Amino acid sequence: MSMTMSEKILAKASNQEKVEAGEIIMADIDVAMIHDLTGPLTLQALKDINTDKVWDSEKIVIPFDHQVPADTLVAAENHQMLREFVKEQGIDNFYDVYEGVCHQVLPEKGHVVPSDVIVGCDSHTCTYGALGAFSTGIGSTDMSMVFATGQLWFRVPETIQFNINGQLKENVTSKDVILNIIGQVGQDGVRYKAAEYTGDTIANMDVDDRMVLSNMAIEMGAKTGLIEPDQKTEAYLKGRTNKPYTKVSTDADAPSLEVIDIDVEDLEPQVACPNYVDNVKPASEVEDVEIDQIFIGSCTNGRINDLRQAASVLKGNTIKKGVRALVIPASRTIYQQALDEGLIDIFVKAGALVCNPCCGPCLGGHIGLIGDGEVSLSTSNRNFKGRQGSPEGSVYLSSAIVAAESAITGHITAPEKK
Ligand SMILES: CC(C)[C@H](C(=O)O)[C@@H](O)C(=O)O
Ligand code: SF4
DSSP states (O other): OOOOHHHHHHHHHTTOSOOOTTOEEEEEOSEEEOOTTTHHHHHHHHHHTTOOSOSOGGGEEEEOOTTOSOOSHHHHHHHHHHHHHHHHHTOOOEEOTTSBOHHHHHHHTTOOOTTOEEEESSGGGGGGGGGTOEEEEOOHHHHHHHHHHSEEEEEOOOEEEEEEESOOOTTOOHHHHHHHHHHHHOTTTTTTSEEEEESHHHHTSOHHHHHHHHHGGGGGTOSEEEOOOOHHHHHHHTTTOOOOOOOOOOOTTOTTEEEEEEEOTTOOOEEEOTTOTTOEEEGGGGTTOBOSEEEEOHHHHOSHHHHHHHHHHHTTOOOOTTOEEEEOOSBHHHHHHHHHTTHHHHHHHHTOEEOOSSOGGGGSSSSSOBOTTOEEEESSSOOOTTTTBOTTSEEEEOOHHHHHHHHHHSBOOOOOOO
């Protein structure tokens, strides 16, 4: 029978020949992730079900990223609690405060391979779909069941495949592609379905850029955001992991498949305006918006490509007086790479503040918050009311190129047409 990628992966994970969209299945979990914010809740839930030992310590990954280094006593105590848990359970895949944002660290350190079923206590766990894994965010109570049994139930999702074609213009990135798609389908346009990205635009993108698309699948309600593994996937995995894996693809005649064609040939840089991710406009239409802060970073756009793009804009330029520019590499490895390539030097000379790898102001709980009436232009993925601090502040979302251009001028700025 013809099946989608999701159906094939979930069939294998539930030891069946075939599954169909709508079916409820019990899947074996390959990787389970908790971090410093959601981990403590999972440990509490695990206590509530009287479980002392996790099902498989090798399949659990714990990065600290949201509040690192600890900025409050509560955060410090949560970190302590999790460090003790890691010791007591013999969890080797533990990344303390210095390693980076979970959704960069897991792929980077080789924990993600195609056709894995991965769950994480974080909504952007869908990022790993870029490597062909069925990965999704779950709550901490569900995670306690995974920790106890190694399994979780799923409703097999239908699939919406975005068939994306066309050559992107020079200053247009995968962030612009996904913002444009979300603007078209809306924030619940793919609710509880699997998003899939195919087409020649995707084939030409490297894995870092593909992760931006998969990362933001949740912003249109999708359960996961899959990309069929290819040679670029294999090149990314090489040297990172020895885990065996299988590759699957979607059959064109799978009954639960819907295809939406997207042409990006003429796409311009995009911006999501407050307070919804689907309130998307071309950057050129919101150039009158003055900004107080830019944030280049997060699990969406804190990767080396983003830092290179931002540095090429900022090189030899100065950040406008009155604008705070925060640059936060998504991981220690990326930080090191940016240092080696001279990018950090460019940022510091331009007047940016380079912070340690972490989520930063992305969810408004740690560093770099904005106050009443302030405007942030951010390369992250959410601009809900209050997301980066004050509910009276506003958050716009863009690529690193638009953010860097805007840091120089002090207002949202579309890069020059090339
Ligand atoms: C803290 C965590 C539960 C949350 C999420 O699940 O997404 C955060 O990472 C976010 O981006 O809002
Ligand atoms: S960078 Fe932002 S979106 Fe990503 S995990 Fe951290 S808080 Fe969530």
